[in-house]
Amino acid sequence: MTASWSFALLVLGPLMAAALAFVFPRRGRGVALAAAGITAGAWVGLVREVMAGGVQIQRVGGWSAPLGIDLRADGLAVLMLMVTGLISGAVTLYSGRYFRDAHDLESAHRERYFWPLFLFLWAALNALFLSADIFNLYVTLELLGFAAVALVALAGNREALKSAMRYLFVSLAASLFYLLGVALVYGQCATVDLTLLAAKAQPGPTLWVALALMTGGLLAKAALFPLHFWLPPAHANAPAPVSALLSALVVKGAFYILLRLWFEAFHSLNTPAVAQVFGGLGAAAILWGSANALFQPRLKLLVAYSTVAQLGYLFLLFPLAAARDGGFLAWSGGLIFLAAHACAKTAMFLTAGNILHAAGHDRIKDLGGITHVPPISTFAFGLAGLSLIGLPPSSGFAGKWLLLSASLVQGQWWWVVVMLVGSLLAAAYVMRVLTRAFTRVPDATAPHPIPPVMEWTALAMAVLAVGFGLVARWPAELLRVGVPWP
Amino acid sequence: MPDTDHRLYLVAGAALFAIGFYSLVVQTHLLRRIMALNVMGSGVFLVFLTLADRTTGSVADPVPHAMVLTGIVVAVCATGLALALADRVQAATNKVDVDDGPDGSQDATDAKEARRG
């Protein structure tokens, strides 16, 4: 019973809030907080059901698949919902102050649109994680894309608009790739329900084409190297909280669908060769993204490229989790890593926002003069960096450790090498920023004071990114619920 | 209905999709790109409808129609959003075609003195 309520509230809560916030622009913050409260409650109810009674399925309007629309919550979905909730909560707190910047005349106007879009995005995400069929996934993905693009455009300046435009084109094209795939799949199997597909899917030319198209589209949305071309500008030019949302959650949506496809619906087609290619692309992303992050002129660009790199780690999950022994190690490892990266990235982008706010720019080479003034933000950045580098006991370490041991168990040592090199590169670019924090410059410019709530939210997320590693056992158990294992 | 027609429609849809994608990639004018996307979309819908007729019964499968309808709605929204955004871009850059040089990240320009830091 509670489950069905949870489903409803998780999707409708933010959606209603979005509508309200649109109608009452002044009340945006309060509405969002309320939505956060509601979703949190709903999530708690849901997670208790899932832990107790396993996978929860909700048939909307009582229609069952293939005709009806199913909502489904297993361990993976619940975990994603949790991450979404956490990040959105933080962003809510942060943005409540962020858009009240007296120095920026447009900020009020921005805030007016921020709240509805943000809540809409939140609703789309929750819906995405709960949907159980590939067409629903398409719809939610599309909605997610719209919200995201609009949010990027919110920054309003030239670069932001241009990157938003490009983002929109890519995301639409990608969705169409995906949709075409869906069409073919339906044509072949006459269903779009994930579980039914798992049973029905027979390898055949149509499905091959379909899966290839879907994967291609989703890879573009997940900005996996070499299709990351839209991500850095979009993430770097969006307002700080938006960048946080994009890096932490939006790209993960596409990744989530990929997991559902390859490990659930079409696991029969998931061959080692495919898995290795995914892994290879992931590895390339790690190296390429980190290497580029090393040379970025602006803080937010650096963080964006680090996202490109970190997404690569997620894709190492494919070759490792597909294998028989140590598969679950990698599965849980990859997803814990996902959560870790979400928290850490949020913290980083929020910190970047703070620094931008304090210094009026985010050119790394000129940060020396000021960064040591807001120590809390620096501290937050450092902690988040800890998790990105994967230093123990951070959650990043927990995830990396599981992936490492999985690859060692399976003797796929090359991934080990990639991961370790990746950590070192991460250390290099994180330190590039932190070093500035310690530089002492005689003529340090007096910074623009940062509202405490913004600093503390960033710090909280960073602490979460580290502390989450100490309780990483719990998500690992959660993920066992309805683990999509053939 | 013989399969040949199916294959014809499918090929046509695929062709539309390909053409759309091609021009999305090569065109720089924003409106053209938006239209390219719509062409791609139509290709997909065509494929959908074709496949709806898979069953050799009197009545076609309703689900694809539903999906296509949804798809069209989405496409319309997308086009709307894209047009609005394009308008803003034009206002900001007073250009209608966005070249792909320094896009947002100002790589080429900032990169050099960036590396001093």
Place this chain on the structure above:
Amino acid sequence: MSDLASLQLQLAVGAPLAMALLLAVRAWRHVVLRGVPLAAVPALLLALAGPVGANAALPWLAEHPVLELDAIGRVFLGFTSVLWLVSGWYARGYLANDAHPARFYLFFLLAMTGNFGLVLAADVPTFYAGFGLMGLASAGLVFHRGDAEATRAGRIYLALAMLGEVLILTGLVFLVVAGGTTQIAELHHGVVSRPALLLLLAGFGIKAGGLTLHFWLPLAHPAAPVPASAVLSGAMIKAGLLGWIRFLPLGEATLPGCGFTLLSAGLGAAFLGTLVGVAQTNPKTVLAYSSISQMGIIMTGLGIGALRPEAWPVMQTAVLIYATHHALAKGALFLGVGPAHAAHTRRQRILAGVGLLLPALALAGAPFTSGALAKTGLKANIGFLPEGWAMALAILLPLAAAGTTLKMARFLWLTWPRSGQTTVATARGLWLPWLFLVAATLAGVWLLPGALEVLPQKLSPEKVWDALWPLLFGGALAALGAWLRRWFSGDLSRCLPAGDMGVLIERLLARLHLHRPVKDTVHHNHGHGLSPAHEASPWSPRLERAGEFLTTLEARLRSWPVTGALWLLLVGLFLVLLARAGS
């Protein structure tokens, strides 16, 4: 063991240490300075009256006794304490107007502590502790004067002292491991360990000024203030000897290698000392060289002991006698330098002359002197040696004696109190201690155990002649030299500089430029100084270029056409993969 005895032992070592520590307290400093000579009194009393076998165990330090007084130790403690006492006494006058008396006495007392400690040590760590303390502290004495000469001497001394101590420590550890105990008395029931033998020979050889390791000595002894050189040359140098006696398995095993090394090194030292010594112009340097040759002669004694274990008991007596004799005489000569320079009145001059002459004769081994006694003691045991060596020694030892005479003549020549010499040096408080030591020189040896057994052989006429002819020969040589000197003028010590080999080594090092000049890079920002605002790039230039290349490449990659193509490629790739898997 009675507590009294153990207390005596502790006092003997503790007294100088305590005084050294008291020096730290400014308030009591002047009191301590006055009382310095007393520091050696407990040791002297112990040497005279202490019961042999007395030992002191300090439970909080180690479970076994750490200090013990045995027969050998007693002899060494005897002359050592006398020397320290007298020098301390002498120093009070000598340093009357010195800049840093406290510093001098600090090192003086510490060295004294070490010296007594090593003499009385019952176990290896204690011995080494004493040895190390003495070695380091005496460096302070050598440095004391602080002028260029002293600094150079101190450096070289310190270098060799450290080398010696390291060798010794290593050797001792080998010994302890082989013997399975740290108690000196029980060490040699274990097997003889070759490396230990080697290391100890070299290590103590440095202290004892054995040939090739001796060159620090003629630099250090003169550089130190007179009272310090007296103890250096008289007492501390004997620590090396004691080390050998204690740690070489003498009288237990036949050690041919060791024995021949000692013999040859000893003889070599004896003659090299003469050769270079006579060339010196500084009387103290001459004395230092004579110490080298004297120690050389003693080493021959040890050598015999090493070759012929059965001979060792007798040899030991002889060696002890010789050591005592040399210590006292050499001390007297060093201390004599001061008064001799300061002698103004005629009476003083005569007194000084006699005072110098007596120990000089003794060293030269004139009949009826301690020197003669010591030499006879040594010669008596040559018989133990194989023929060749016996013959050689029978000839060489007298020649060495002649050499000693020559050096003594040179020394007297250089220091002989002449009328009308006006030196600023006031001799207040120098005469008494010095004369006391001269007396001790004449008397001291006869107190030793075994001295009187040697005596009867000594009185026979041929023995007297044996003692006499080297003296006359040496005298003749000296006269000849003095006569030649009329025609040949010029400083011999130029071509035979003090610290013969050391000089060569110094030159070698200088050639190697080991002491690189430190480049004066500016290190101001080491303090709290602030940095210039702009910092250099974190990346190396090559890395920077790599970075530029990377970013431009990335820019290309991110253009629409490229990505579009890649996109399609990816889709195709997956298609192919799937197909290959499927079919």
Place this chain on the structure above:
Amino acid sequence: MSIHALTLLGILFSSFLTGLVIFFLKEESHRLRTWLNMLGAGLKLVLVAALLWGVHEGKDYSWSFEFLPGLQLALGADANSVLFVTLSTVLWFWTTLYAVGYLEDSPHRSRFFGFFSLCVTATTGIALSANLITFLIFYELLTVSTYPLVVHRGTPDALRGGRIYLTYTLIGGTVLLLAVAWFSRLAGPVAFKERGVIEALMATHRGELQLLFFLFVLGIGVKAAIVPLHGWLPKAMVAPAPVSSLLHAVAVVKAGAFGIVRIVYDLYGVENAAKLGLLPPLAVAASVTIIYGSVRAVFQDELKKRLAYSTVSQVSYIVLGTAILGPLATIGGLVHLVHQGIMKITLFFGAGNYAETLGIHRVSEMNGVGRRMPLTTAAFTVAALGMIGVPPLAGYVSKWYLKKGAITAGDEWVALVLAGSSLLNAAYFLPILYRAWFLAPPKTWPREHPFGKWETHWMLLAAPLVTAALVVWAGVFAESSFSPLAWVKLIAAREYGP
């Protein structure tokens, strides 16, 4: 949770919480910060004392918590860890006192002391970690928490030093991570145990174990500054003096040495390591380091650089001790863990005092400093002589046992290496002492900074004097039952038990 577990956690948190609080203190609240520091240090001291007693009584201390499926975060206290934890705690107390005096009215003190406390937390964590993964965690924490201290001054030099430090340590950490992961895969998540845990694998995985050992040493050797992994140490000298003392005596380098001890004794087991033929290479590496470090030290004019290189060589004594089979060498190595600590920290305190009071940073500026600052210089002298191995000071005891152990084990060459290193130590320490005591002081010092009654700030004076006293105590009373040596003998007995 048992009282024992609480003790363990208390030891960690006494400094951790202090650190956290201090971070958010106002820069001005100097008194409060000082009190907090001393309070934390004192509390930790008390707890460690309790621990020391308990372990001596043979009580069992352990606490664990599963943070990943199959991965325990486990703390425990055996003789080894107690040795290290005691050392670091005692020295931390004095270093804190010293640092308070040293950093008076310099900026960013809250940041400094915050990380200072974290650093020590990590160190004690390393000491108390009962299994490999916990060790790894604290090891990395140490790396991270030390960096801000190294770059504290924020000068270009400091930043460069910090960068080099991080580069080395992070790469080392990564290698260690690999080794740990691999080892856990091989032997499962094992806990440290006296005489090792790998008997079962010896027969089957010989080669793998050897490779792993190499990786371990490579990873930990960076912190232990084994040549050629030592490059960061001299560069890190730009840090303020208390940090250098921390790096060299209490935390980082020590953690490295201790790590190697752990790996050899409690993971592999020294007998097993010998069977695998792992010890000789380690011994060679250590010897090379000893000689190389000393030689480099001779040519440094910058006082702290000289000390740094001397650390490079001195710390490898510990490694050398572990690399030689036999209780005697073990004793020598482990006791040097303590002795090197107290001696080196004294030296750095001295160097700091010279820099702080007179602005002296180079040996060539030290003429006659003994007259100006007799007490400091006396402490410095004691420590330096101890380093050379002059009896009866601490260093002499370690060298004695090391040599004895080496010769007993039949590695005579090691004895010669030690002899050579003592000579070199003398070669770079005695000139300093000579300058300090015998040469005439200059008219004016580079940057004199008057401190009222004493020759320098009393806090700066107290610390070195106490540690110097410790040096003497550890040497003179070595054989007594209240000395590092006695405790180390206990450890050796347990490591080589029946």
